[in-house]
Amino acid sequence: METSGKLICRQRQVLLFFLLLGLSQAGLEPRRYSVVEETEGRSFVTNLAKDLGLGQRELSKRGARVISKGNKLHLLLDRESGDLLLNEKLDREELCSHTDPCVLRFQVLLENPLEFFQAELQVIDINDHSPVFIDRDMLLKIPESSPPGTTFPLKNAQDVDVGRNNIKNYVISPNSYFRVLTRNRSDGSKYPELVLDKVLDREQEPELRLTLTAQDGGSPPLSGIAQIYIEVLDINDNAPEFEQPLYRVHIPEDSPIGFLIVTVSATDVDTGVNGEIFYSLFQASEEICKTFEIHPETGEIRLKKQLDFERIQFYEVNIEARDGGSLSGKCTVLIQVTDVNDNAPEVTLSAFTRHIPENSPEAVVAVLSVSDLDSEVNGKINCSIQDDLPFLLKSSLENFYTLVTEGPLDRESQAEYNITITVTDLGTP
Numbered sequence: 001m002e003t004s005g006k007l008i009c010r011q012r013q014v015l016l017f018f019l020l021l022g023l024s025q026a027g028l029e030p031r032r033y034s035v036v037e038e039t040e041g042r043s044f045v046t047n048l049a050k051d052l053g054l055g056q057r058e059l060s061k062r063g064a065r066v067i068s069k070g071n072k073l074h075l076l077l078d079r080e081s082g083d084l085l086l087n088e089k090l091d092r093e094e095l096c097s098h099t100d101p102c103v104l105r106f107q108v109l110l111e112n113p114l115e116f117f118q119a120e121l122q123v124i125d126i127n128d129h130s131p132v133f134i135d136r137d138m139l140l141k142i143p144e145s146s147p148p149g150t151t152f153p154l155k156n157a158q159d160v161d162v163g164r165n166n167i168k169n170y171v172i173s174p175n176s177y178f179r180v181l182t183r184n185r186s187d188g189s190k191y192p193e194l195v196l197d198k199v200l201d202r203e204q205e206p207e208l209r210l211t212l213t214a215q216d217g218g219s220p221p222l223s224g225i226a227q228i229y230i231e232v233l234d235i236n237d238n239a240p241e242f243e244q245p246l247y248r249v250h251i252p253e254d255s256p257i258g259f260l261i262v263t264v265s266a267t268d269v270d271t272g273v274n275g276e277i278f279y280s281l282f283q284a285s286e287e288i289c290k291t292f293e294i295h296p297e298t299g300e301i302r303l304k305k306q307l308d309f310e311r312i313q314f315y316e317v318n319i320e321a322r323d324g325g326s327l328s329g330k331c332t333v334l335i336q337v338t339d340v341n342d343n344a345p346e347v348t349l350s351a352f353t354r355h356i357p358e359n360s361p362e363a364v365v366a367v368l369s370v371s372d373l374d375s376e377v378n379g380k381i382n383c384s385i386q387d388d389l390p391f392l393l394k395s396s397l398e399n400f401y402t403l404v405t406e407g408p409l410d411r412e413s414q415a416e417y418n419i420t421i422t423v424t425d426l427g428t429p
Contacts, residue, residue, distance in 0.1 A: 049082025127218025341427030
C-alpha cells in the first residue's frame with residue numbers, strides 16, 4: 001500500500017519551471033539584438049534556434065520561453081520555427097524617455113533540461129519628433145549702447161528624440177545685426193546664443209523681428225521655429241550682477257513642498273527703476289517649472305513639487321535677475337538630489353515547483369529575482385528564509401536566488417511546507 005501511494009503521488013505531481021539560474025550559460029555575455037522603434041508587431045527579430053545552436057523543433061521539445069522583468073512581454077517566441085518576434089510596436093520615448101541607448105533585458109529559458117540564457121534588445125531611435133520651443137515668442141530689450149560681440153542666451157527648444165536625432169544646431173533669419181551660435185550645456189543639451197555683430201541705433205531702427213529655427217540631426221532633419229522680438233532701448237548702463245555665478249546645493253528627495261533650497265542675490269549700482277531687481281527662472285524646461293519656483297523680489301528658490309531621486313538626480317536651474325530698465329544678469333543653480341530609503345524591495349518569482357518528489361537529493365523549488373529602486377546602501381538587499389526548514393536559499397547571479405531542498409524529503413514525516421521569503425534592504429529605516 002505504501003509503494004502504491006507513492007506512485008499515485010508521483011503521478012499527480014505538476015512541475016512548473018520558468019527559470020533556473022547558476023548554470024554554465026549564466027556567466028556568458030548576454031546576446032544582443034536590435035530593433036528600430038515603431039516597427040510593427042510580429043516583426044522578425046532573430047532565430048533563437050540558430051543563435052543557440054539548437055536543432056529544428058528543439059525549442060518546442062525543451063519548452064523554451066522568453067521572460068523579462070515584471071513579465072512584460074515585448075517579445076514572442078515561435079517554438080516551432082525558433083523565430084523571435086516583436087509582440088507589439090515599441091515606442092522608444094515611452095520605454096526609455098531620454099535614456100540612450102534604450103536597452104530591454106530579457107532571458108531565454110529552456111525547461112527540459114533546464115538552461116538559461118541572457119539577452120538584450122536595443123530599441124533604436126527614429127526621428128519621429130520635431131524640435132519644439134516651449135516659448136515660441138521671445139522678447140529681448142537690448143540697449144543701443146551694447147558693443148559688438150555682446151551675447152544674449154535665448155530660450156532653447158526641446159526634442160524627445162535622442163542621439164543624432166536630437167537638436168543639432170540653431171539658425172536665425174538673415175539680418176544686419178545678429179548671428180546665432182549653438183552652445184552646449186553640462187547635461188548635453190544645446191541652446192542658442194544671439195551675438196551682436198553691429199551697433200544698434202534706436203533712432204534708425206527701434207525694433208527688430210527675427211525667426212529662430214532649431215534643427216535636429218535626423219535624416220531628413222526636422223525643425224521647429226520661434227519668433228524673437230527685439231526692442232532697442234535707450235541707455236541703462238549697469239546690468240544686475242549676482243554675488244556668485246554658480247550655486248551648488250544638495251537636497252534630500254523627501255524634502256517637503258515649500259522647502260527653501262537656496263537664496264540667490266544680485267545687485268545693481270543704478271538708482272531708481274533701473275536699480276530695482278526682479279528674479280525669474282530662465283531657459284527653464286517644463287520639468288523645472290513644475291518642480292521649482294523663485295520669489296521675484298527676494299530670490300528665494302523653493303520646492304514646488306515632490307522630488308524623486310529614482311527619476312531625476314540632478315537639476316541645472318538658470319536664474320535671471322532683471323532690473324527695471326530691462327537689463328539682466330544670469331546665474332546657475334546646480335541642485336543635487338540625494339537618495340532616501342523610500343522604496344521597499346520587490347520580489348519577482350520567476351519559477352516555482354509546487355510538488356517535490358520525496359526521494360530527490362536536491363530539487364529546485366523556486367527561482368526569484370529581487371530589486372530595489374533606491375541607490376547605494378538603500379538599494380542593497382538581503383534575502384532569507386526561516387531557519388527551521390530543510391531548504392536552502394542560494395544566490396546565483398546578482399539579485400537572483402534559487403530555493404532548493406537541503407536533502408531528500410520525507411512525505412510521511414511532513415507532507416507540505418509553508419516557506420516565507422523575507423527581503424530586506426540595508427537602508428535606514
